[in-house]
């Protein structure tokens with residue numbers, strides 16, 4: 198049985214039109230695939246992505262494929278690896294058969310390792326690839342990742358990594374995402390099926406097939422307003438059936454489609470009794486797993502109060518729990534409630550989730566209007582936890598929100614800088630620069646300022662602004678050299694990478710000159726910067742500044758350190774590559 202919000206929940210409705218898309222999707226799973234295939238299904242809200250993916254999943258099951266699925270949830274989009282956990286839950290026992298380090302990386306990322314190791318996103322990606330590959334040896338596999346625009350970034354990246362490396366494995370991956378562009382990580386030339394509005398003839402057929410289809414002038418109005426969007430056709434037909442005069446109140450100018458759909462849905466539940474609206478709001482605030490936990494602790498919505506909402510078809514309630522008829526129904530209910538009522542529901546839920554610190558912290562944060570140190574420190578703790586599991590984006594998001602909720606300026610600055618540093622590996626240069634810029638605006642503390650400037654400068658290089666990046670990194674190194682030598686060496690290490698990638702002798706010379714300055718200040722006192730090994734950095738800087746001569750020499754003399762240096766260079770390069778990807782993605 199599908200869980201709340203999962204892909205089979207809005208069906209079965211006979212699909213009208215879409216012949217080409219349907220046969221393309223069905224062809225991927227039936228006959229069973231002989232090698233891996235990936236297809237992105239994109240389109241605006243309500244266009245039919247979920248309906249088409251559900252059809253493909255049904256076909257796949259009939260053809261003998263094992264179907265694994267995950268549905269992105271707005272409420273989980275900030276939780277590291279929440280999507281991956283949802284996807285792999287039914288096959289986690291197979292993770293035990295993975296090579297030791299892969300199993301450790303995967304279980305660590307999912308927060309299931311008793312003894313977590315240092316996070317390694319690459320190894321987590323390899324583990325998912327191996328797991329899918331192992332499963333596909335037993336029977337072909339269909340992975341359906343729907344509502345990918347709400348999947349947390351770490352899960353998306355791991356899925357994208359696995360997708361780009363699948364080859365002869367009998368694994369098909371279908372990704373559904375709202376909007377015009379593929380989701381983050383999937384912008385590197387994966388095949389795409391973009392759902393355009395239905396043709397006028399298909400829209401007419403869909404509308405006429407509704408249980409209480411409008412006639413005459415109202416029919417023409419619904420067709421014009423819906424503009425070929427299946428969900429709008431279905432929902433507008435219900436509105437007209439309930440209130441035939443409704444079309445007269447519709448504004449002539451079209452709203453953006455999602456807003457229009459939300460307005461339609463809001464009008465449908467606005468007439469419900471207050472109790473039902475309260476119960477719906479509680480369900481909308483919880484969503485997915487939180488709702489199940491809340492229900493099991495007596496804090497869920499009251500099933501009896503929900504009866505009128507069920508009768509309207511807004512939700513379905515059965516022994517598997519409650520699910521909204523569509524993600525837009527949940528969003529519309531959530532956003533139409535006044536803040537104070539939403540906040541009260543978030544607080545109630547946080548209470549019920551007392552043993553799940555990350556979910557609890559985010560619910561409390563959603564309820565906070567004013568700065569609140571208690572909530573900020575809870576978020577900071579979840580950021581640390583996410584970072585330990587390799588969820589860089591989740592860590593940065595939590596730290597950013599913690600900063601916003603910090604009543605004391607010094608805490609705000611410290612957290613903004615931590616958020617900027619945490620965001621570096623996500624490759625989102627604009628985000629890093631925004632966080633660093635906000636930190637610089639609120640602090641005069643030298644170490645924080647230099648760290649923020651380092652992070653911002655480093656991301657400049659990703660957007661091709663190498664000269665600006667290099668001079669900013671060198672000035673951080675110079676300014677830090679006297680009092681903060683570890684930070685200075687780190688900045689010069691980054692500058693060396695930029696100089697090396699630029700291929701320009703003048704850049705390498707600028708780095709060489711600064712090495713002299715740092716050498717004169719002597720090594721940083723022990724313990725000043727855990728995690729920074731000045732010897733390795735020195736070696737890396739020298740090798741980058743003189744790539745032919747000194748690197749060979751060092752490699753002969755100190756092969757282990759040279760390897761570590763090279764590893765650092767690759768790690769920094771990864772940030773730059775993922776930045777280029779996310780910029781292409783738009």
Ligand SMILES: Nc1ncnc2c1ncn2[C@@H]1O[C@H](COP(=O)(O)OP(=O)(O)OP(=O)(O)O)[C@@H](O)[C@H]1O
Pocket residue numbers: 207208210211212213214215240241242243244245246247248249344374375403427428431523524525
């Ligand atoms: N071609 C179609 N024929 C009949 N019904 C359709 C068609 N396309 C979509 N529907 C129905 O329209 C509604 C919205 O479709 P669906 O949920 O698949 O949209 P979506 O693109 O996944 O939207 P979202 O981006 O909000 O997830 C559903 O009730 C679905 O069954």
Ligand SMILES: [Mg+2]
Pocket residue numbers: 246247248343344
């Ligand atoms: Mg959908």
